[in-house]
Amino acid sequence: MRREQQAPDHRKNIRTLITIMYWLGAESAVSEPDVHDLAQLDPNLAAKPVCQFLRARGLLVDDPDLHRDADLTAIEAALATLPQPAASEVRARVDVLRSQGRREGEFRGWDGIRRYLDYLQPVLTVWAATGVTTLREITQQQVEDAVKNLSGHARRQLAIVLRSLFRSLKGQRVIFCDPAQNLPVGALKGVSQSVPSDLLAGLLDHAATPLGRLTVALAAVLAVPGSDIRTILTADVDLARGTLEIRRGLLRHTLYLEEFTHRQAAEWLTFRHRRWPASTNPHLLVSQKTALDPDRPAVSTATLRGVLPKGVTLDGLRQDRILNKAFESADPLKLMRLFGITERAAMRYVSAAHPERTARLPR
Structure with a gap:
């Protein structure tokens, strides 16, 4: 393993493991807090991957307090x-x-x-x-x-x-009066402004990786929120039927993949299988750090933000997509079925797109 793994992160892991084995020996299990305490002494030492390595070989005594969220x-x-x-x-x-x-x-x-x-x-x-x-x-x-x-x-x-x-x-009947009931939200009334067309045109050119292109497709075409993009499971994607299931607590919302998003999803799954064939992470989107992590975490928000050019956000792309659809159709029920948004959110988008239809008549 030492000959094959010479990346800087792996060298940190090996250096930590050598230090622990030198002082504590390899005949008995190592306490997990000892590994974390050692890693805090030097930035060139690592704790989490070393603990995972020792745990897989039955050489680690776990500390429940370190595994709390x-x-x-x-x-x-x-x-x-x-x-x-x-x-x-x-x-x-x-x-x-x-x-x-x-x-x-x-x-x-x-x-x-x-x-x-x-x-x-x-x-x-x-x-x-x-x-x-x-x-x-x-x-x-x-x-x-x-x-x-x-x-x-x-x-x-x-x-x-x-x-x-x-x-x-x-x-919940914890308080009797709502003092924030009439509090104005601010200058933004309902939804954000549209994303500039020149930024939208360069999105795919900026997203040079399969991960980036699929992220852009999910946000800009299917209007999936950034928090949901991180937690999509591979099992939620059905390429044969062309569907994507979004999990929101106990609720499920099914999206239908059009040709562009279907192609990006297929390319990403092919790339992922070739790049990390041994990955057991159930999430659809993975990175270099999360693909082989035994804890199988979701990809970080910073990774998703990194695929977008400056001035563009995932929420902005989502809102732009819903707003454009609202311009095409003033039917809030259609927006609710298509994007899985609430009635109140659908009405805000319709009001922003068609103020003449939703304005109150003078008395």
Whole structure:
């Protein structure tokens, strides 16, 4: 293995393994925390691949605390900084996002909930510093003050988070009044602007790899959200029938592959099989790091962003595709069936594409 694996990452693994075996010997199992502690001493040492190597050979004593979800750990740490009962109220919102509330809701992963709390945490900290112990005490003025000094994307995201938080807590009967009910989202009314045509024209030229071309096709043609692109499984793609199944919690949405996306999916699967024939990762999209990782993780968001030119995002491509379809058809039901979006989202796209049809008549 040492002769065959001379890449920098493999040299780090070998150096770590040699150090451990020199000091601890190879006659007994190695404690997993010892490997991680050693790797923290030098950037030229590695922990995770060495632990996987030792675990596969029965030479590692696992530590359950090291295998806890990092996003879950961060969420619990953030909630621990809040006073009671505010912490319990925010946890009720987290339970709803995990579909554990009083009513069945949208299932969201721990990574999405962590991003949700990243926007919310500074506001909750400020409120706690002013003596607020429960979200029932929050007034409409306090909510408006929280977004007053923000602008652009930051203001819009925080406004969306605050509105969803208080709306959910009211639906769960945790609070009585919704102070964020009339909070304006911001300058963006409904949907983003269209992606410039010159950027769209150069997408495939910029995406020089099969992974990049399939990612562009999924976002720009099928309008699949970036979070869903990462979690698509290989078993969800049926080239014979020309279908792609998107998993959203307990829900399933079937997309039909047109010729271009079908060809990109076939080319990617062929490339993946030839490049990593021994990969057991169930995800459709894999990278050099995730293809052979025994933990079988999803590809990172940064990898997907890297296939796009500057100024283009996956969400922007998706919104542009839905908006163009809304220009062709003012039927929100068609948008809902085609892209699997909600009724409210479909109406926003129709309103943006055909304001003359949805404008309120003067009294």
